[in-house]
Amino acid sequence: MSSDTQPGSIREARNSILAEIGDAVTLVAASKRQPDDRIDDALAAGQRVFGENRVQEAQERWGDRLAQFEDLELRLIGPLQTNKAEDAVKLFHVIETLDREKLLKALTKGVEKTGASAPDLFIQVNTGDEPQKGGVSVAGLSELITTTRDLYPGRLLGLMCIPPADEPAAPHFALLKKLADAHDLPQVSMGMSGDYALAARLGATHVRVGTAFFGARET
Numbered sequence: 001m002s003s004d005t006q007p008g009s010i011r012e013a014r015n016s017i018l019a020e021i022g023d024a025v026t027l028v029a030a031s032k033r034q035p036d037d038r039i040d041d042a043l044a045a046g047q048r049v050f051g052e053n054r055v056q057e058a059q060e061r062w063g064d065r066l067a068q069f070e071d072l073e074l075r076l077i078g079p080l081q082t083n084k085a086e087d088a089v090k091l092f093h094v095i096e097t098l099d100r101e102k103l104l105k106a107l108t109k110g111v112e113k114t115g116a117s118a119p120d121l122f123i124q125v126n127t128g129d130e131p132q133k134g135g136v137s138v139a140g141l142s143e144l145i146t147t148t149r150d151l152y153p154g155r156l157l158g159l160m161c162i163p164p165a166d167e168p169a170a171p172h173f174a175l176l177k178k179l180a181d182a183h184d185l186p187q188v189s190m191g192m193s194g195d196y197a198l199a200a201r202l203g204a205t206h207v208r209v210g211t212a213f214f215g216a217r218e219t
């Protein structure tokens, strides 16, 4: 599938996003449902940090490229089922969507069983209390942090959120940053195509940008 973006446009989009977020923030290119030629353009432009939503799609996309680019960092930003935990720990350097103890145990087991080096973890927080959305509730966060530090020592780096689509994002970003600070977590993943600059101003260390980076996704 060839894309409808102009050659060089991913490089330009990347440069302008990087200029907006500044040096202290990491740009995670959210590559779900993007065609191969755009992935290759992103790599040619120097992008090395990618966020994926599904384990299987990520395996297909990155299996060969991982051998080619030693400095790739793959981050799982979509929901993870426990039966995919083993595959996920083998592939991803960072899992941003830990949200329950059962998944934590599956990840721990996956690391033990495969001997893979343990991925770093972020806990996803459901700041809008949306029933259909992943993430631990704000009320349940402290307990999950304690359990994670216990069972999976040294690898919990930060918090992640996806604010409700129909609400201003700023209060959610501010809340996530406050929660991270309160729990001594140095990293915060928040902000997407429409609001990454805002997220960066409100303390994001990682922004996850898809369409503003690559162009529109395939459906």
Ligand SMILES: *Cc1c(COP(=O)(O)O)cnc(C)c1O
Binding pocket: 030, 032, 053, 077, 078, 162, 191, 192, 193, 194, 208, 209, 210, 211, 212
């Ligand atoms: C798709 C996705 C993004 C990027 O969304 P855009 O609006 O295309 O920038 C960011 N985070 C998560 C969790 C996503 O699923």
